[in-house]
Amino acid sequence: MIVRALITFAGLCLFWQGLVSVFQMPPFILPGPGAVFETLVSSPALFLKHATITAIEIVLALLIGLAAGFATGVLIWQSARAERWIWPLLLASQAIPVFAIAPLLVIWLGYGLASKVTMAVLIVFFPVTVAVVEGLRRIGPYWPEQAKLMGAKPWPFFWLVQLPSSLGTIGVGARIAAATAPIGAIVGEWVGASGGLGYLMLHANARMQIPTVFAALFCLLVFTLCLYGLVNFTTRKLLFWTEER
């Protein structure tokens, strides 16, 4: 898999360099991969500093989004009344693009970590909640019937049967969350921040330092892929009994 990824990456870089060479692109429009790499290695401390800020925002948002999405999903699954109250709010929250409320969040929560984490949580929360609800509802009649005959108590049944049965679907939600959480963090940094890869991109763009923009994007890409890989790996480990991985 790593070999395939490296081959794909090398192919994309070649195509990219080809575009730059054939169309004689100036570096302030489209720098070649070599120029981006040079920028990255010439000031690693700068990229590390900003990448760390963004990484903390994304990881925090992912953890909070997973926990909040899980709790809300369980609540919706458990209570028809909760479902009637929460679903419309959830759907309404998805109708408003997070980009539209980003400036408000910065005003309310400030230029620090909180506004970026909140923005990313808003993106992560919905797919996780939907996955939890769908997963918990997928159990079918067999085990609830057995539980009834066995005189099972609700919580042991939830932990021993219901939750493991739904882990596959919840895992899908977690993977979507890992792939989309960076959007919230970066948008938040664009709107107002004092650090982070989004902030770095915005400032470099304003100064026509396009290789820096690409280098920051590359850092974000690597981090997102690593995060996705970690979530995917954890999900697979939790679902050790499934053949389809």
Added chain:
Amino acid sequence: MAIDHRHSITLTVTASGSGYPADLFAPSVLTITGGKTTVLVGASGSGKSTVLRMLAGLEPVPGTFTLEGLPGAFKRAYMTQDVRLLPWLTVERNAGIGNRLRGEPEDREGVRDTLDKLNLTRDARKYPSQISGGMAQRTALARTLLERADLNLLDEPFAALDAISRRNMQDLVKQHFDGKTVVMVTHDPLEAVRLGDAIYVLSQPEGSGPAEILPFNGAGPSPSERAEQLFETLQGS
């Protein structure tokens, strides 16, 4: 309170039934004697499983159905052909899941003994994906036995097994459910004769429509002859 030979369960279907599941059956009486194995046989779609599910309390029993002679509180265990072992639990954990689901301490000794009786000790730590279909059925049988239920309901539990595994499972059922109250559904006349102390046939005289639950009183000298008689009864039903 255990159901033993002093008790019997009578499922009475009256003629006034309408709506599911009452309209599946013609007026009939099914008597289940405590401590014995009662077998229900019949064609596909005749309502055998519905009778079992009504006895399990998993299907609504309309007013036209009456269950009589039941002790106040009794425990039921229900085993089906599709055993659905939990793939994230080992064989021993699957067998003893009843206690854990009730929030009770695990009956490790009981699980060990039961797995030993069913020749599963060596595979106790394996996961369902690592065992054969026959072993999965034995694990489900262990789960059912460990429930120590008053009424054991077995819905075509061996239908998916090959002939040898099926025969072995029949022997295990005969051995380990001896003296217990069992109601079993099967398609197989020989299985019915081998295991049943009493046999009922779900008969649909018109080929479809309401089924009548009729006792089978075969009196052949050997199981194979009684099975042949039962087969003929089924063909005519």
